[in-house]
Amino acid sequence: MELQKQPLNQIVRKGRAFTQITVDDDCIVKDSKPDIVKMIHTKGRVVVEEVKVENRTVWVSGQLRFTVLYRSDSEGSKLETLSDSVSFREKIYMDEVLEDDRVWVNQRVEDLNITAINSRKLAVRAVIGIEAVCEKQVTEEIACAVVGEDEIFQKQEKRTLLDLCVSKKDILRTHAELLLPGANPNIARIVYDHVEVRGLQSACMGDDIQVRGTACVSVLYQSTEGSMEWYETETPFMGNIDGGKDVGQQALYWLRVSPGEAELNLLADADQEPRNLSLDLNLDVELRIWQEREYEILSDVYSLKNSLLPKTEGLCVWNLMVKNEAKQRVLQQARLQEGQEKILQVSSCEGKLEIDRVEIRENALQVEGILLVDILYTTTDDHFPVAHAVEQIPFNQRIEVQGLSENEKDVVYELEPGIDQLAVNLLDSEQYEIKALISLTALVLREDHFDSITEIQSEPLDIKGLSELPGITGYVVQKNESLWDIAKRYHTTEEEMMRTNGIQAGPLVPGQKLVIVKSVG
Numbered sequence: 094m095e096l097q098k099q100p101l102n103q104i105v106r107k108g109r110a111f112t113q114i115t116v117d118d119d120c121i122v123k124d125s126k127p128d129i130v131k132m133i134h135t136k137g138r139v140v141v142e143e144v145k146v147e148n149r150t151v152w153v154s155g156q157l158r159f160t161v162l163y164r165s166d167s168e169g170s171k172l173e174t175l176s177d178s179v180s181f182r183e184k185i186y187m188d189e190v191l192e193d194d195r196v197w198v199n200q201r202v203e204d205l206n207i208t209a210i211n212s213r214k215l216a217v218r219a220v221i222g223i224e225a226v227c228e229k230q231v232t233e234e235i236a237c238a239v240v241g242e243d244e245i246f247q248k249q250e251k252r253t254l255l256d257l258c259v260s261k262k263d264i265l266r267t268h269a270e271l272l273l274p275g276a277n278p279n280i281a282r283i284v285y286d287h288v289e290v291r292g293l294q295s296a297c298m299g300d301d302i303q304v305r306g307t308a309c310v311s312v313l314y315q316s317t318e319g320s321m322e323w324y325e326t327e328t329p330f331m332g333n334i335d336g337g338k339d340v341g342q343q344a345l346y347w348l349r350v351s352p353g354e355a356e357l358n359l360l361a362d363a364d365q366e367p368r369n370l371s372l373d374l375n376l377d378v379e380l381r382i383w384q385e386r387e388y389e390i391l392s393d394v395y396s397l398k399n400s401l402l403p404k405t406e407g408l409c410v411w412n413l414m415v416k417n418e419a420k421q422r423v424l425q426q427a428r429l430q431e432g433q434e435k436i437l438q439v440s441s442c443e444g445k446l447e448i449d450r451v452e453i454r455e456n457a458l459q460v461e462g463i464l465l466v467d468i469l470y471t472t473t474d475d476h477f478p479v480a481h482a483v484e485q486i487p488f489n490q491r492i493e494v495q496g497l498s499e500n501e502k503d504v505v506y507e508l509e510p511g512i513d514q515l516a517v518n519l520l521d522s523e524q525y526e527i528k529a530l531i532s533l534t535a536l537v538l539r540e541d542h543f544d545s546i547t548e549i550q551s552e553p554l555d556i557k558g559l560s561e562l563p564g565i566t567g568y569v570v571q572k573n574e575s576l577w578d579i580a581k582r583y584h585t586t587e588e589e590m591m592r593t594n595g596i597q598a599g600p601l602v603p604g605q606k607l608v609i610v611k612s613v614g
Contacts (some may be wrong), residue, residue: 094242094549098234099388103410104381108189108227113203116157116219118179119210119449123418126175127167128212130523132483134162134469135207136287136443138352139200139221151185151196151225159217161207162285162313162469172313172321172479174285179217183499190227197262199224230260233408236391236546245401246586248393248577254410255345255538259337259382264353264375265304267330270361271370278316278326280359280367285313287443288355289533292513295348301333302346302382308374309515311441311469312357313479317367321478323440323471328372330569336382342369345413349379349509385413391546395581397612400552405544414504414537420513423464423529426520427484434480435522442517443467446510446531456504458492458535466527468517484527492535503540508533527536559584562611570605585612 122129137159156178165173190196239245273280295305312324330595335345353375360369394401429436448462464486472480484544497504514530562584570579576587576598591598594607 094237094245094551095240096391096549097238097240098518099237101233101254101388101410101519101528103231103233103255104228104257104260104451105231105304106226106228107194108187109225110151110185110187111222111224112183112185114181114183114221114223116179116181116217116221118217120177120179120215120217121166122175122213122215123483127139127165129163129209129215130212130273131164131477132161132207132209133164133172133479134467137202137205137219139202141200142194142197142417144198144225146190146192146194146196149188149190149194151187151190152182153198153225154180154182155200156180157202157217157219157221158208159205160285161215162289162479162481171476172284179219181221183223184556185223185225187225187227189319194227194229196225196227197225211412217415230257233410233545235388235408237389238391238433239394239549240328242396244398245394245396246390246581249389250392252388252390252541252543253385253387253412255383255413256386257381257383258344259380261380262502263334263378263380265332265334265350267308267332267374267376267380269308269328269330269372269374270360271310271326271328271372273324273368273370276324277583278318278320280314281317281319283312283357283359284321286357287441288352288357288372290352290374290376291511291515293350293511295346297336297344297346298333300336300338302336302348302380303331303333304348304350304376304378304580305329305331308372310357310370311443313368313440313469325441334378335381336380343386344382345416346380346382347416347507349507351377353377358479365488390543392544393577393581394504394546394549395585396551397586398554400554402550402552403546404548404550405546408543408545410541411505412536412541414496414539415494416534416536417492417494418532418534419490420530421488421490423486423488423527423531425486426524426526427483429523433482434474434477436519436525437471437473439468439517439519440471440479441469442515444512444515444529446512448508448510451508453497453499453507454491454497454503455505456493456497458494458497458537460490460492460508460533462510463487464512464529464531466515466517466529468525473522486527487528488531490533492533494535494537495565497537505538507536564611566609570601570603570607572603574601575603579607579609582610583611585609
């Protein structure tokens, strides 16, 4: 007697921890940079360089990289940028983690405050949020049948389960050549640049996951004539992530894309004039792919010759509830704060979505967050040619998840926010209108528990107990009883019961009367 088994691949989450790191350091302006007269705009991002697990502790090392756009006192150029970094190393306690476990880290800048101590020194204060997740890919062996014995009666149940095919991190590299329009003067040097990814979409294409979107590029540069110029453009990109041979059109996948390094370099065009820009953009990709497979699961056995004692262990698997995308239009008018320089022209807008709260409701996820918009604009004051404004726009979005119960505990969800469109329209020198289209993609899974047979022991029949059963008896079907349940209890077979009672296979009706004849092995 041998158990026939089917493999089921899945991710087991061993631990999850979140911590906040406070970065507090001073930065000296390099000798090659002019003095700081006034800070205009700051931005930063976190780069994790190493994740090391030892003695139930996760060590995370990396850098806070930041860029400051400021007004200087240099001749010929009143605008300048400086970029620098602050290193950090933090430990996160995770009792369940072993040294050979894989730990994934997600990080973000939750607060950034950079101020000028004096014209040559900056104070950098930041709060970094780091989430560490320890996951392990395991293969469960699920018994589906007993082979090698003819007179064993088997009860099987069909279940559709998610079988994990791929779980990996990758980097999607894209390259684009940008040509300056004829009306723009030549570029002497790039002062400030920003690259933002919008309108991300993905689809299964053969053995790959195709990722496409738009890179929105903003460049502030000094022309060869000495003037300060803005250049904005959009360039589409497309790339493929290898999903392996198991990817199909019906595969379920989850893709998280995070902006990585963006490098913008000045190149000469065909006439050897500095009018070309080379963009190299790296996107950090986290990919998981499942296939929904139907499993025949062995749930019970018995024999008329022997007493079979199945041993079981509890198994936790995940079933798909929904993969859904919700979109929301944002429209808000705003006014400059008192004392800010008047707007001559909006030059650049940068957007970021932050999710603050998620609540499980009846048939839905309720998501609250903020759309953070940084606006750079040219002013009417020649002494302060560029200024910065920031707006925080709250949003509240309902994502439909049919079958979800309020405050349900046995569900997990992943959320991927994105900005499809973002524009700032000038109303007058102090007022502007922000228009955006934001998207929230949700993957919701529900826990499913059942007992899986791992071993079957065989013992001689209990002859005494069997002899006490009546040879023929009448029986009234109880609620939720099946032919299998009754046949096993009274030492007979489903076929024998159907033949004796003249009934067909199918569900029994509570209160239905049956005649049962005991079988002798």
